[in-house]
Amino acid sequence: MICIFVTGGTFDKTYDEIRGQLSFGETHLPEMLRLGRSRVEVSIERLMMIDSLDMTERDRALIVRRCAECSGSRIVITHGTDTMVETAAAIAHEVAGKTIVLTGAMIPYAFGSSDGLFNLGSALAFAQTLPHGTWVAMNGRCFRWDDVRKNRASGVFEECGG
Amino acid sequence: MICIFVTGGTFDKTYDEIRGQLSFGETHLPEMLRLGRSRVEVSIERLMMIDSLDMTERDRALIVRRCAECSGSRIVITHGTDTMVETAAAIAHEVAGKTIVLTGAMIPYAFGSSDGLFNLGSALAFAQTLPHGTWVAMNGRCFRWDDVRKNRASGVFEECGG
Amino acid sequence: MICIFVTGGTFDKTYDEIRGQLSFGETHLPEMLRLGRSRVEVSIERLMMIDSLDMTERDRALIVRRCAECSGSRIVITHGTDTMVETAAAIAHEVAGKTIVLTGAMIPYAFGSSDGLFNLGSALAFAQTLPHGTWVAMNGRCFRWDDVRKNRASGVFEECGG
Amino acid sequence: MICIFVTGGTFDKTYDEIRGQLSFGETHLPEMLRLGRSRVEVSIERLMMIDSLDMTERDRALIVRRCAECSGSRIVITHGTDTMVETAAAIAHEVAGKTIVLTGAMIPYAFGSSDGLFNLGSALAFAQTLPHGTWVAMNGRCFRWDDVRKNRASGVFEECGG
Numbered sequence: 001m002i003c004i005f006v007t008g009g010t011f012d013k014t015y016d017e018i019r020g021q022l023s024f025g026e027t028h029l030p031e032m033l034r035l036g037r038s039r040v041e042v043s044i045e046r047l048m049m050i051d052s053l054d055m056t057e058r059d060r061a062l063i064v065r066r067c068a069e070c071s072g073s074r075i076v077i078t079h080g081t082d083t084m085v086e087t088a089a090a091i092a093h094e095v096a097g098k099t100i101v102l103t104g105a106m107i108p109y110a111f112g113s114s115d116g117l118f119n120l121g122s123a124l125a126f127a128q129t130l131p132h133g134t135w136v137a138m139n140g141r142c143f144r145w146d147d148v149r150k151n152r153a154s155g156v157f158e159e160c161g162g
Numbered sequence: 163m164i165c166i167f168v169t170g171g172t173f174d175k176t177y178d179e180i181r182g183q184l185s186f187g188e189t190h191l192p193e194m195l196r197l198g199r200s201r202v203e204v205s206i207e208r209l210m211m212i213d214s215l216d217m218t219e220r221d222r223a224l225i226v227r228r229c230a231e232c233s234g235s236r237i238v239i240t241h242g243t244d245t246m247v248e249t250a251a252a253i254a255h256e257v258a259g260k261t262i263v264l265t266g267a268m269i270p271y272a273f274g275s276s277d278g279l280f281n282l283g284s285a286l287a288f289a290q291t292l293p294h295g296t297w298v299a300m301n302g303r304c305f306r307w308d309d310v311r312k313n314r315a316s317g318v319f320e321e322c323g324g
Numbered sequence: 325m326i327c328i329f330v331t332g333g334t335f336d337k338t339y340d341e342i343r344g345q346l347s348f349g350e351t352h353l354p355e356m357l358r359l360g361r362s363r364v365e366v367s368i369e370r371l372m373m374i375d376s377l378d379m380t381e382r383d384r385a386l387i388v389r390r391c392a393e394c395s396g397s398r399i400v401i402t403h404g405t406d407t408m409v410e411t412a413a414a415i416a417h418e419v420a421g422k423t424i425v426l427t428g429a430m431i432p433y434a435f436g437s438s439d440g441l442f443n444l445g446s447a448l449a450f451a452q453t454l455p456h457g458t459w460v461a462m463n464g465r466c467f468r469w470d471d472v473r474k475n476r477a478s479g480v481f482e483e484c485g486g
Numbered sequence: 487m488i489c490i491f492v493t494g495g496t497f498d499k500t501y502d503e504i505r506g507q508l509s510f511g512e513t514h515l516p517e518m519l520r521l522g523r524s525r526v527e528v529s530i531e532r533l534m535m536i537d538s539l540d541m542t543e544r545d546r547a548l549i550v551r552r553c554a555e556c557s558g559s560r561i562v563i564t565h566g567t568d569t570m571v572e573t574a575a576a577i578a579h580e581v582a583g584k585t586i587v588l589t590g591a592m593i594p595y596a597f598g599s600s601d602g603l604f605n606l607g608s609a610l611a612f613a614q615t616l617p618h619g620t621w622v623a624m625n626g627r628c629f630r631w632d633d634v635r636k637n638r639a640s641g642v643f644e645e646c647g648g
């Protein structure tokens with residue numbers, strides 16, 4: 001059983017056609033798992049639905065607490081890409097004995113040409129196979145929480161030495 | 163570096179609008195990796211482009227040979243779902259010391275509502291993390307080659323005891 | 325009020341993932357009208373759900389009869405492209421005083437890259453504006469029933485002299 | 487020959503994945519016409535690429551001038567929905583002897599679940615069949631420029647008396 005915690009991010013952004021803006025509604029996770037015909041046993045819990053640039057220390061503390069509390073030892077977290085590495089660090093400092101994989105998307109799932117489904121598939125696979133620790137799964141790769149950064153110019157995740 | 167061998171299957175079927183039939187054209191692998199913003203180093207080699215129900219012993223021998231020959235030790239094979247398990251067994255009997263992951267799709271990638279991108283993401287992740295052996299990655303899960311079957315009624319992959 | 329008669333055709337083909345074949349299920353018309361945010365008053369009636377190459381004289385007689393019977397004077401028919409012109413001729417010989425527009429698709433709506441939504445939008449517009457008569461709406465254009473043919477090599481509809 | 491003037495609007499908005507915002511890039515018109523397999527003879531001219539809320543009198547004057555100047559008598563204009571009616575009025579007061587159809591979308595074409603392709607199909611059909619005048623084509627319907635408004639609460643276009 002994998003616990004999936006939803007926090008929002010580009011992954012779950014949608015288009016508000018009345019206001020002509022990006023916004024958050026319901027999470028697309030259940031629909032994405034259906035599309036992928038996933039048979040992985042999961043529980044989905046929505047912790048928040050926000051842009052990761054708006055994430056406060058309080059929000060981050062909630063994510064850490066839910067990771068510590070949840071009974072399973074394998075966790076996937078969907079998260080905005082801009083502060084994913086900060087949240088990974090916060091978790092790594094507080095939670096031990098679990099495999100925790102953060103993932104996200106550069107393009108909203110709802111917008112057709114999204115990397116979200118690819119990332120979700122890889123994150124669920126990494127969560128099933130990697131040893132305990134906190135990881136970031138993006139671009140088909142998996143990074144240790146303390147050796148990854150988002151290259152803001154290219155939108156790609158890379159090792160800090162990379 | 164992961165070697166990707168393309169063999170066809172539903173994954174790569176397309177719609178021939180002049181004849182009104184399903185058919186094979188070019189592989190969609192490069193486009194799918196672009197969509198997933200994959201930064202995994204891969205080489206892509208198209209071995210054949212066929213329905214796996216039409217796969218002969220000769221075809222299967224070619225797949226086994228290319229798995230044995232390729233210099234890398236991590237391999238992903240896209241394959242029709244109907245005989246994926248047979249090909250996995252053929253490989254497992256002949257190739258040692260490599261991590262080989264077969265994957266496919268229930269719906270063609272070209273048809274919009276496909277599980278292909280999810281499966282490709284998980285297969286690439288499994289290929290990076292699993293120990294040597296031959297595996298089938300479908301439905302977000304990973305099966306040992308000798309404990310998996312396709313349930314033809316439901317279209318789902320499951321353990322033989324399952 | 326426009327009467328929409330559904331007869332099947334590529335327009336409504338779907339992919340049967342268990343059998344790995346093209347097939348017919350429910351019509352996609354209501355979903356397409358929702359996607360197009362259509363506010364045209366319509367009634368939708370499914371007359372049959374078949375490939376137009378399989379259409380019999382009996383099927384064609386049913387279409388003609390429903391066109392004659394329906395109370396409205398504006399009708400759209402979704403139809404396979406292969407025999408659309410024959411059905412148009414059958415209707416034109418029997419039904420007068422109505423504007424009847426046949427349309428279809430080269431790619432199934434369910435397959436993502438379909439021309440179906442474009443054709444439906446144009447067919448509904450032509451049905452609201454053209455004088456009485458039987459018309460074929462494909463490729464953004466509208467043809468009189470007696471001056472149109474499907475070019476089977478290119479998949480394009482054109483004037484008979486064209 | 488139909489002249490298509492592109493002015494931007496939701497129709498052509500895209501998602502800037504580096505900045506995480508909606509933005510404008512190239513127009514999607516040629517791709518949409520290809521998808522619809524359109525065989526209507528058109529010329530496409532991009533006049534501007536802006537949100538219609540940002541449209542100035544100067545922008546509107548340019549649209550009016552191009553409508554007056556263009557040699558053809560049938561014109562389609564893609565436009566943001568918020569001020570589409572104002573631009574239609576500006577054109578109607580200055581241009582005579584032509585059939586001019588404004589259309590747009592509630593959801594960007596690039597976002598998958600868009601009404602754009604449906605609206606484009608209907609706008610091209612209306613432009614081929616309606617008498618001279620300035621029209622707004624949305625929701626599968628066609629409105630006279632002086633009897634239409636966008637209902638901002640529902641996002642639907644309706645008659646002023648409606």
